[in-house]
Amino acid sequence: xxxxxxxxxxxxxAKWYDxxxxxxxFHSEPDEREPYSIVIPPPNVTGVLHMGHMLNNxxxxxxxxxxxxxxxxxxxxxxxxxxxxxTEAKVVKMLRERGIKKSDLSRDEFMKYAFxxxxxxxxIILDQLKKLGASCDWERTRFTMExxxxxxxxxxxxxxxxxxxxxxxxxxxxxxxxxxxxxxNEEVIYKDENSRLYYLRYQxxxxxxxxxxxxxxxxxxxxxxxxxxxxxxxERFAHLKGKKAIVPLxxxxxxxxxxxxxxxxxxxxxxxxxxxxxxxxxEIGERHGLEVIDVLNADGTMSEAAQLFVxxxxxxxxxxxxxxxxxxxxxxxxxxxxxxxxxxxxTDTIVEPRLTLQxxxxxxxxxxxxxxAVEKDEVTFYPEHFYNMFNSWLKEDNIRDWCISRQLxxxxxxxxxxxxxxxxxxxxxxxxxxxxxxxxxxPDLQLDxxxxxxxxxxxxxxxQLWPISVFDGFEDSEELNYYYPTNVLVTGWxxxxxxxxxxxxxxxxxxxxxxxxxxxxxRGVQPFNDVYFTGMVRxxxxxxxxxxxxxxxxxxxxxEHYGADGVRFAMLSSAAAGNDIVFDAPFDPExxxxxxxxxxxxxxxxxxxxxxxxxxxxxxxxxxxxxxDAINRLAVHWMEQRxxxxxxxxxxxxxxxxxxxxxxxLYKLIxxxxxxxxxxxxxxxxxxxxxxxxxxxxxxxxxRLMTLLHPFMPFITEEIWHNLRERKDGEDCVISxxxxxxxxxxxxxxxxxxxxxxxxxxxxxxxxxxxxxKDELALFxxxxxNSRQLLDLSGLREMIIKMGNLSGLxxxxxxxxxxxSLLSGxxxxxLELNQEIDLEAECRKLKExxxxxxxxxxxxxxxxxxxxxxxxxxxxxxxxxxxxxxxGQAKVKNLExxxxxxxxx
Numbered sequence: 001x002x003x004x005x006x007x008x009x010x011x012x013x014a015k016w017y018d019x020x021x022x023x024x025x026f027h028s029e030p031d032e033r034e035p036y037s038i039v040i041p042p043p044n045v046t047g048v049l050h051m052g053h054m055l056n057n058x059x060x061x062x063x064x065x066x067x068x069x070x071x072x073x074x075x076x077x078x079x080x081x082x083x084x085x086x087t088e089a090k091v092v093k094m095l096r097e098r099g100i101k102k103s104d105l106s107r108d109e110f111m112k113y114a115f116x117x118x119x120x121x122x123x124i125i126l127d128q129l130k131k132l133g134a135s136c137d138w139e140r141t142r143f144t145m146e147x148x149x150x151x152x153x154x155x156x157x158x159x160x161x162x163x164x165x166x167x168x169x170x171x172x173x174x175x176x177x178x179x180x181x182x183x184x185n186e187e188v189i190y191k192d193e194n195s196r197l198y199y200l201r202y203q204x205x206x207x208x209x210x211x212x213x214x215x216x217x218x219x220x221x222x223x224x225x226x227x228x229x230x231x232x233x234x235e236r237f238a239h240l241k242g243k244k245a246i247v248p249l250x251x252x253x254x255x256x257x258x259x260x261x262x263x264x265x266x267x268x269x270x271x272x273x274x275x276x277x278x279x280x281x282x283e284i285g286e287r288h289g290l291e292v293i294d295v296l297n298a299d300g301t302m303s304e305a306a307q308l309f310v311x312x313x314x315x316x317x318x319x320x321x322x323x324x325x326x327x328x329x330x331x332x333x334x335x336x337x338x339x340x341x342x343x344x345x346x347t348d349t350i351v352e353p354r355l356t357l358q359x360x361x362x363x364x365x366x367x368x369x370x371x372x373a374v375e376k377d378e379v380t381f382y383p384e385h386f387y388n389m390f391n392s393w394l395k396e397d398n399i400r401d402w403c404i405s406r407q408l409x410x411x412x413x414x415x416x417x418x419x420x421x422x423x424x425x426x427x428x429x430x431x432x433x434x435x436x437x438x439x440x441x442x443p444d445l446q447l448d449x450x451x452x453x454x455x456x457x458x459x460x461x462x463x464q465l466w467p468i469s470v471f472d473g474f475e476d477s478e479e480l481n482y483y484y485p486t487n488v489l490v491t492g493w494x495x496x497x498x499x500x501x502x503x504x505x506x507x508x509x510x511x512x513x514x515x516x517x518x519x520x521x522x523r524g525v526q527p528f529n530d531v532y533f534t535g536m537v538r539x540x541x542x543x544x545x546x547x548x549x550x551x552x553x554x555x556x557x558x559x560e561h562y563g564a565d566g567v568r569f570a571m572l573s574s575a576a577a578g579n580d581i582v583f584d585a586p587f588d589p590e591x592x593x594x595x596x597x598x599x600x601x602x603x604x605x606x607x608x609x610x611x612x613x614x615x616x617x618x619x620x621x622x623x624x625x626x627x628x629d630a631i632n633r634l635a636v637h638w639m640e641q642r643x644x645x646x647x648x649x650x651x652x653x654x655x656x657x658x659x660x661x662x663x664x665x666l667y668k669l670i671x672x673x674x675x676x677x678x679x680x681x682x683x684x685x686x687x688x689x690x691x692x693x694x695x696x697x698x699x700x701x702x703x704r705l706m707t708l709l710h711p712f713m714p715f716i717t718e719e720i721w722h723n724l725r726e727r728k729d730g731e732d733c734v735i736s737x738x739x740x741x742x743x744x745x746x747x748x749x750x751x752x753x754x755x756x757x758x759x760x761x762x763x764x765x766x767x768x769x770x771x772x773x774k775d776e777l778a779l780f781x782x783x784x785x786n787s788r789q790l791l792d793l794s795g796l797r798e799m800i801i802k803m804g805n806l807s808g809l810x811x812x813x814x815x816x817x818x819x820x821s822l823l824s825g826x827x828x829x830x831l832e833l834n835q836e837i838d839l840e841a842e843c844r845k846l847k848e849x850x851x852x853x854x855x856x857x858x859x860x861x862x863x864x865x866x867x868x869x870x871x872x873x874x875x876x877x878x879x880x881x882x883x884x885x886x887x888g889q890a891k892v893k894n895l896e897x898x899x900x901x902x903x904x905x
Contacts, residue, residue: 065135069734128555157461177298198216215268222274226275227273227285308324417451570603644744782813782829
């Protein structure tokens with residue numbers, strides 16, 4: 001079949017993905033093979049494919065495809081997260097557009113609409129990942145709110161409650177007035193924002209002309225003030241001890257108290273205390289037994305307790321109260337102020353501290369367990385510096401109990417039933433009723449006498465069980481014993497505490513109970529062995545790509561424009577582990593369509609075309625029977641050595657998750673060594689055939705290269721692999737054997753590299769002197785030991801002659817007139833030109849080269865004179881620097897000799 005002139009991903013990608021699915025290559029069942037498992041960080045059901053997903057899932061696909069090629073039982077479990085707050089907000093918006101209020105619906109009615117929305121929009125991102133080439137086991141797709149996974153969540157909640165780890169209490173929490181739910185500390189994003197600082201005066205009770213002034217950014221909360229606090233060491237307020245102040249506008253008398261929390265240097269040194277609306281105020285209020293007055297409703301409007309502006313939105317109330325305070329002359333002054341403002345991660349609304357009755361999970365012991373797991377390398381971080389972030393989150397001074405309840409309907413409903421002030425935690429209502437009857441001694445109680453908690457559990461409470469629950473580990477340990485722990489988790493560092501830490505905690509909490517002894521002894525109870533942290537994807541201005549900024553291109557548009565392999569190449573080529581990725585892909589922010597070329601994506605597409613052209617070149621050759629000549633035999637032997645050397649380096653890079661380095665290593669091997677050098681070395685003269693032995697070796701080498709590259713660029717490699725030779729049914733690249741490295745001849749590799757340098761110098765000289773490639777030139781080499789050793793390799797002299805288009809290559813002990821001196825390593829060559837040399841210009845060029853080489857040598861000498869570098873750097877690194885110094889010194893000496901021989905002053 002005739003090959004097209006250019007590779008067309010649109011013709012191949014859907015074809016091969018459908019073929020892989022039809023062959024069931026991605027499906028895994030436990031067997032006798034070594035398992036290699038990854039669980040996907042479950043994207044929200046509200047999600048669509050963005051650049052962060054592209055990077056994260058490409059990395060997972062690389063690892064799982066390599067494991068599959070290595071003969072392991074590769075299992076990549078996909079799935080979705082129900083994303084309680086985000087999804088409920090979407091459903092409420094959908095209902096509003098239909099003219100329906102959530103408050104008009106029963107819980108069951110709302111849930112029907114929610115599942116309707118989930119069925120329509122949920123999982124879009126998983127379908128889009130197929131376009132990227134993700135080789136997930138789609139038969140194993142899980143959803144955090146499916147029946148089995150929800151049952152696991154309820155079971156864990158009940159178990160932790162029995163252990164005393166889960167409790168219910170009244171606490172100051174972060175409240176989202178828009179979503180009308182509590183948030184954990186980690187769901188609040190603090191940003192520096194412009195505010196106003198208001199200075200308000202409170203009249204001292206029993207006086208007509210004495211006041212105490214406070215400063216606040218939230219004047220509407222004075223309606224809930226129950227004290228004013230001063231530092232006991234502050235002499236300015238000593239005379240006010242035991243006195244009271246009057247809250248402006250409402251005339252309530254509140255005590256002036258002393259507390260060392262108060263910063264004497266901030267504001268006026270006096271602090272209004274509003275226990276219902278500030279975390280620190282609440283702690284002060286508890287210490288001093290202050291009244292708690294809640295002046296805000298759940299939706300952020302002023303409550304009846306506020307007395308003024310009841311029903312008004314908090315921000316409108318702020319304007320109204322400032323106006324009223326001006327009128328009463330209690331507003332002393334106001335000024336611009338820059339402070340940190342907490343906003344909801346989900347809705348971006350300003351969060352209110354609020355006293356609420358919530359469910360909590362005790363975290364201190366869990367945190368110690370997670371820290372110990374990473375410290376002991378039972379869970380290993382890549383890059384390792386992320387342990388510092390992990391440690392800062394989990395150390396005892398920072399860890400807080402986790403508020404796990406949310407005031408929503410979409411999610412796993414908390415399995416707690418109430419009868420008056422009694423709580424009964426159970427899996428079902430019937431079980432709760434039995435408990436109530438027994439504990440209360442009231443056998444006639446009915447279900448209607450109990451009511452279930454209205455709240456649901458935080459999304460992260462369910463996703464922390466993901467590595468166990470996706471294998472149904474809470475029901476049956478068979479698959480868990482085989483696939484668990486998973487090999488690696490690939491995720492962003494921004495959820496290191498939200499998700500990574502909590503999964504580790506649950507792994508150690510439940511692994512010992514769920515796994516059999518053999519599995520624990522062989523593999524451990526940690527949820528994953530390694531965690532690979534990806535960086536943030538940023539635009540050319542280093543801004544994080546996000547919907548709100550409108551700076552993220554449509555991922556599917558990129559795939560359509562460049563092909564999935566081109567985009568995968570672009571993402572990985574710039575994605576060093578843990579570092580942010582600068583991804584420049586010009587696009588129209590409105591349509592998201594690609595406007596012009598992204599350099600990285602274009603490089604990926606060009607790489608596909610380069611490999612395709614290499615295939616076309618080889619398939620276009622006529623073939624003759626027989627062996628290859630000396631050049632061909634040398635070329636094949638060299639390419640095989642380079643291949644083995646690369647496989648060994650790739651193994652080291654995979655172990656350290658240096659996937660960007662691994663891709664670029666393959667890129668250079670294929671583009672430079674194979675396409676630009678090897679194929680040119682063996683290419684027959686125009687119209688002449690190639691020997692069958694060399695062609696077969698070349699096909700075999702290219703086949704191995706495609707298998708090595710397959711995890712990174714699966715579609716182009718599968719297409720080329722099938723076009724290299726006839727294949728049987730089921731004989732596909734995706735399940736071929738990953739090449740293993742034999743020993744390699746470093747001396748041979750070095751000699752060919754030296755010869756390549758000579759050829760490159762010849763070509764550069766031709767170009768600079770305007771000598772056409774078709775004009776043959778003579779090359780001479782100094783007759784010395786180094787040159788004799790270099791050229792005694794069979795086929796090497798012929799290779800230099802062919803690649804440099806030379807009339808000959810001979811030894812000499814004399815200077816060659818009308819020649820240019822070339823240096824390769826310590827060996828000097830002379831290229832005889834077919835034209836007169838401009839002596840003055842040549843001297844000038846040699847002097848410039850000499851100046852550069854002397855500067856280079858000085859830099860290396862300075863580096864090697866640094867004892868810290870020599871003593872602390874790895875031995876191979878130091879040795880490379882010493883070799884650079886030796887080579888540089890040889891070049892300096894050669895240039896000095898050339899200048900002297902040419903009589904350059």
